[in-house]
Amino acid sequence: MAEIISLGCRLNIAESEGVRALIGDRDAVVVNSCAVTNEAVRRTRQAIRRAKRERPDVEVIVTGCAAQIDPQSFSAMPEVDRVIGNSDKLSPAAWRSDDAVVVRDIMALETTAPQFAASFAAHARAFVEVQNGCDHRCTFCAIPYGRGNSRSVPAGIVVDRIAALVDAGHREVVLTGVDLTSYGPDLPGAPSLGMLVERILHHVPALERLRLSSLDSIEIDDRLFSLLTQERRMMPHVHLSLQAGDDMILKRMKRRHSRRDAVAIVERLKSARPEIAIGADIIAGFPTETDAMAANTLAMIDDCDIVHPHIFPYSARDGTPAARMPQVPGDRIKVRAASLREAGSRRRSRWLAAQHGTVQQMLVERPGDRGHVGNFAEVVLERPARLEIGSIANVAITGTTDGKLTGTAA
Template identity: 55%
Template sequence: MSGAELISLGCRLNIAESERMRRMLSGEDNLIVVNSCAVTAEAVRQTRQAIRRARRARPDARLLVTGCAADIEREELAAMPEVDGLIANAAKLDPRAWNVPGEAAPLAPSRTRAFIAVQNGCDHACTFCVIPQGRGKSRSLTIAQVLGEVEQHLGEGAAEVVITGVDVTSWGHDLPDQPRLGSLARAILGAFPQLARLRMSSLDGIEIDEELFELFAGEERLMPHLHLSLQHGHDLILKRMKRRHLRADAIDLVTRLKLRRPEIAVGADLIAGFPTETEEHHQANLSIIEQLDIVHGHIFPYSPRPGTPAARIPQVAREVIKRRAAELREAVNRARSRWLQSLVGKPLSVLAERDGTGYAPQFARVLVPAGVSAGKCITVTPQVIEEGLLV
């Protein structure tokens, strides 16, 4: 094999960082790196599972763990017999931490979409969230640094750029003159007219600035796919989470955007069973799915994370959390099925992936004809839906 084997769990930021580590470790053939996640107890369980699976598959390789769980669950992961060592999350992109040269040979991109981490860390204190413990304070790349990364990926054949980070809409707060995310998006689109598709990862809706709103509303090259870090549909729970938005803020944002660009597909992160959540609160969570027409739903059953305020307030029973999470998933699945059906018979511009499928601008997954090269954009008119795939 060529270079280290990277196993990435969790968010798109981890994917972006894994790609950079893959380049950096291109000469390390007998190395496995697990880039871990700790956002929930389930994420930590999956990290442990990935470690054990990797060790069984390659018993003689050196296995190192980095990512958020390597900081937040450090003692527990270090005690696993499968693990040879841990690399601190803050050091994982530093060649010195791996004892490798600073300049790695370029590699062919492993994805048709380039994930670019424009920001890391978080300055907020949501009561359920452990991620600031593993990522630190918010810090941003400059526009020049981002444009340099975009240029590199486009030169290597990437057909779509995905902007990602821990708290993407806080990008620029720590830079001179405090630019907003909309100015970064406009700079990317202006500098690279050949870039056909720019996509945003999860955004905090209350921090979407006017320039970014206008780009979402009217710029065809910014994909019509808005994923909100929503978390809940009831104001009291949002306040107990220490979120900065209310239900009405999310409704207003989506309503205004859809008036301008009706094809926008909405996604959202939602937590089931947050401490003190009653059945009334849960019903509000369910109803926000219908009201916003959430078709890309990430449902997280609440789990207490170490050192967070929410872990110290009255908890909801695990069986109740499990039931409510299932009901939220069912509601998203119903909305998603209606949405996919509305795309049947319509020509869609699809970016082909390596697995024989591809993604439309709204992030609907589509089967592409045999023989289409990965990274090529083609027009597909789906006729049916098969297991969530437009065919």
């Protein structure tokens, strides 16, 4: 029986379902790896060893970003039988091959592989890849070497895929990509992400909820902004790739926005649609970061009303420019990451408390007594209940516990 262990981003989740469809009933464990940080690579190795301990007689196959970037280190692990890179993980030929390592030059890829999964059996919401790779070279990031250059899925294929998922019973779809807002320039007519979203909403009227994964704030154009703030089927939840809140650090990261840009887009979003919840990726302890620079980033939690913070302690990735910059001591990085998490927790607690007494629509997730509402707050039902997984339920919000809302089915 096949088992897929998916680490990292939502794009990996989407691709894992494609892998599941390709391998069928093959007796194997597939570890779909992540390489965004050194900690992610460590967890990948940990997952491989655990999988082999638990199922010593089955084939262990490693794929994903870490496998693409450093295939030899994984093929050298005694627990690993095969390595298949991102270059080939959605290729039927790669899964039929007997080669121990199937990894091609990711930079040579010009198109994305089609998705094979008809539904997402393990998830209430479905994840649809519309873009892969990245043309930008942020100084801290190794992901372009695991994903290649930016390439987009034609809109017609995306629409057909989403229509099929809705027909299969999915009521919420998440569009995923490595650099989602760079969608389109490589396609005929150079459509934008906003144009793709418009087409999806027009051609799949039965789709009830559409959500976007991480966005580059500087690339939210007027069309996409209007959809995020005016289209009710677009969930009021925007996750931004901010990374820092200090202009000098942003410049050294080679980001394309300033602190002022980030604050301004959040103010515009919240002014146009106050219920929008803001999430953000933030790196603590980037090389050369002083206490004053760290304070500027810490202030972004409140300045951008970040209630879904993803805090990453900086870790140097081999081959990246940031790894050659003067490094911040590890103990100082931990302190700064803790401060960011504490500030995020305080902001989130106030935001959750403000939702007490409201009635919201929740997408029911496993095991049927919890789920996420439109702003992506997680809700746990107070009284034992088992609602239909994948259904949408009205929930009366009654309180907060452990960073989650509590409620009762209305």
